[in-house]
Amino acid sequence: MLEAVRLHVAVLKGGLRITPTAATSSCEPARGPARPGTPMTSSGGCPRPTSSPSTRCSGSPPPPPPDDALALFRRMPAADSRTWNILIAGLVRNQRHGEAAALFTGMLRGSVTPDDVTFAAVLPCCGLLLGRQVHALAVRVCSWADPVLGTNLARMYAAGGEIYDAEKVFEDMADRDLVAWNALISSYSKLRMGDRGLRLFRQMMVCGTRVDAFTIAAVLDEIAGRSCICGGMQIHSLMIKSDLTGDRFTCNALLNLYSKWGSPADVGKLFDEILEPDPVSWTLLIAAFSLSGRQDEAMETFFRMRISDVRPNSFTFGSLISSFCGTNSFDGAKQFHALILKTGLESDVVVGSAIVDTYSKCGDIMDGMKLFRSLPRKDLVSWNGIICGLAQNGEAAKAMEIFDEMVALDRDDAVPNAVTFVGLLSACSHGGLVGEGLRYFSKILPAYSISPQAEHYAIVIDILARAGLVEEAEAILAASPLQPDAVTWSTLLAACRKHGNLTVARRIAGKLLAGGREDPSPCVLLANLCSAGEEWSRASKIRELMTTGGHEKTPGNSWIEIRGYRHSFSAGLAHHFPIAIHFMIPFKRCSPTRSVWPLTSVKKRERERERA
Numbered sequence: 001m002l003e004a005v006r007l008h009v010a011v012l013k014g015g016l017r018i019t020p021t022a023a024t025s026s027c028e029p030a031r032g033p034a035r036p037g038t039p040m041t042s043s044g045g046c047p048r049p050t051s052s053p054s055t056r057c058s059g060s061p062p063p064p065p066p067d068d069a070l071a072l073f074r075r076m077p078a079a080d081s082r083t084w085n086i087l088i089a090g091l092v093r094n095q096r097h098g099e100a101a102a103l104f105t106g107m108l109r110g111s112v113t114p115d116d117v118t119f120a121a122v123l124p125c126c127g128l129l130l131g132r133q134v135h136a137l138a139v140r141v142c143s144w145a146d147p148v149l150g151t152n153l154a155r156m157y158a159a160g161g162e163i164y165d166a167e168k169v170f171e172d173m174a175d176r177d178l179v180a181w182n183a184l185i186s187s188y189s190k191l192r193m194g195d196r197g198l199r200l201f202r203q204m205m206v207c208g209t210r211v212d213a214f215t216i217a218a219v220l221d222e223i224a225g226r227s228c229i230c231g232g233m234q235i236h237s238l239m240i241k242s243d244l245t246g247d248r249f250t251c252n253a254l255l256n257l258y259s260k261w262g263s264p265a266d267v268g269k270l271f272d273e274i275l276e277p278d279p280v281s282w283t284l285l286i287a288a289f290s291l292s293g294r295q296d297e298a299m300e301t302f303f304r305m306r307i308s309d310v311r312p313n314s315f316t317f318g319s320l321i322s323s324f325c326g327t328n329s330f331d332g333a334k335q336f337h338a339l340i341l342k343t344g345l346e347s348d349v350v351v352g353s354a355i356v357d358t359y360s361k362c363g364d365i366m367d368g369m370k371l372f373r374s375l376p377r378k379d380l381v382s383w384n385g386i387i388c389g390l391a392q393n394g395e396a397a398k399a400m401e402i403f404d405e406m407v408a409l410d411r412d413d414a415v416p417n418a419v420t421f422v423g424l425l426s427a428c429s430h431g432g433l434v435g436e437g438l439r440y441f442s443k444i445l446p447a448y449s450i451s452p453q454a455e456h457y458a459i460v461i462d463i464l465a466r467a468g469l470v471e472e473a474e475a476i477l478a479a480s481p482l483q484p485d486a487v488t489w490s491t492l493l494a495a496c497r498k499h500g501n502l503t504v505a506r507r508i509a510g511k512l513l514a515g516g517r518e519d520p521s522p523c524v525l526l527a528n529l530c531s532a533g534e535e536w537s538r539a540s541k542i543r544e545l546m547t548t549g550g551h552e553k554t555p556g557n558s559w560i561e562i563r564g565y566r567h568s569f570s571a572g573l574a575h576h577f578p579i580a581i582h583f584m585i586p587f588k589r590c591s592p593t594r595s596v597w598p599l600t601s602v603k604k605r606e607r608e609r610e611r612a
Helices: 002-013 020-025 067-075 081-093 097-109 116-125 128-141 147-159 163-172 178-190 194-206 213-224 229-241 248-261 264-272 279-291 295-307 314-327 330-343 349-361 365-374 380-392 396-409 418-431 434-447 454-466 470-479 486-499 502-514 520-532 536-548 580-587 599-611
Strands: 557-562 565-570
Touching (some): 081 097, 116 147, 178 194, 213 248, 248 264, 264 279, 349 365, 365 380, 434 454, 454 470, 486 520
């Protein structure tokens, strides 16, 4: 205590400022040394000596930076290794990595021998080259008894991409604590080496090491990218056994998994178990409803979020606005656009791209173009959104003009990808531009090293089919390395029906029936085509196959928004509130029994009339 008072007097005479926290830290009871090499917080830090001037350097809180400690350090006649360790750790904690590395170099030049705490403190600011040198020096002077030193070495090698060196360091560690296991598992996840991460997790469980929230989050992140819902459920069970269900961090990671591969009901049940949901939790629940096509529940969840006084972020609006693309609710999109303007997120590239896409798909391409031009920063998603929106609204020339503008920028965030050419080919299909569509498909697409996907082939087939070039479309499908799906064959089959090409239609029909397709649309088209060619027995056989196979055609549906209410209709629906029309049909002599003739007798009657 007397030494602390003397030092305080010396500091004041030297004209230095000292904070109250630093002045009173020497009055606290001596604490045992915390874990070395970690930030100086309540969870541990460099050891705090009880009878050294360095104690006064460690008492200041993180803000402001340790300038006072550095000034005091420079006035000290001599400093031991613990003083150097405290200053290096403080500089690293304040993200002043260059100064920390320079201080470490000065320590070596001053003939002060570093210890394991020094190496553990300086490694977070080292690159791969300097880190290897620190590692070599640590091998010479350390006993490798500190697990923090081994953990920081493994992190350094993993951050530099040398995962094999990180594994070697991990294997050489005599005492592997939970932090070491988590560091290597998370490194595998960052380097997209999930198989090794999962194997290490299983090894960790075999060793009996208790998991924590960071372990669970890293493993769930890897499982979410594998569409392995069973593995996610097993980790969920482990969370319950480890009493981690109340941790919001792990619950959000589990929500992310269930929102991608689970059911919205599971996501909702898990969400209800979170005591204090944060914006990430609400956003994941909204995204789960949006991805499953349950737009009404997504909007209801957003309203609950607002009532709970939780501020939405850009990803919340991005997930919610995308739901309006499926409902074409233009008024609702405008309302949320106004809310975005109030929250100040209109300049965010994610939200801005979502709004542009929504306006375009709702048919207001002019406002969509204005919003696109007003974006302060445009990424590839923004460019693709406006190109696809222009294509959907029949603006083929404008879509190609936007594409040329994007290519002329020559930026890394504006390089065309497969989605870009889906929009361009769709524009050519809607505009009847056969030559331009084939040029994009055969020349420009390979120029960007993009392999044509099934969507590209389907649109090219549609371009040729609309122009009546059925044989050319069939030749492209025959030369395709991909297996055409039922939608592509159905497009070509519909073109055959439109242009009366029964020869190609029979070949396509054979492939469709041989493939055992579950989609009833090709069978319906084929049955109608056979009926048009008076092949009644073949049409009857196809319809019998549809009935016995359970391939019934799903009734179509549509919706319209009137005065803020969205009304949906489907074929054969008779329970909508304006039911008076259903009672008026018999009285207006519009009964179907009076106006429908059997399909098989239509052309026979026409021939009889022509002969007469």
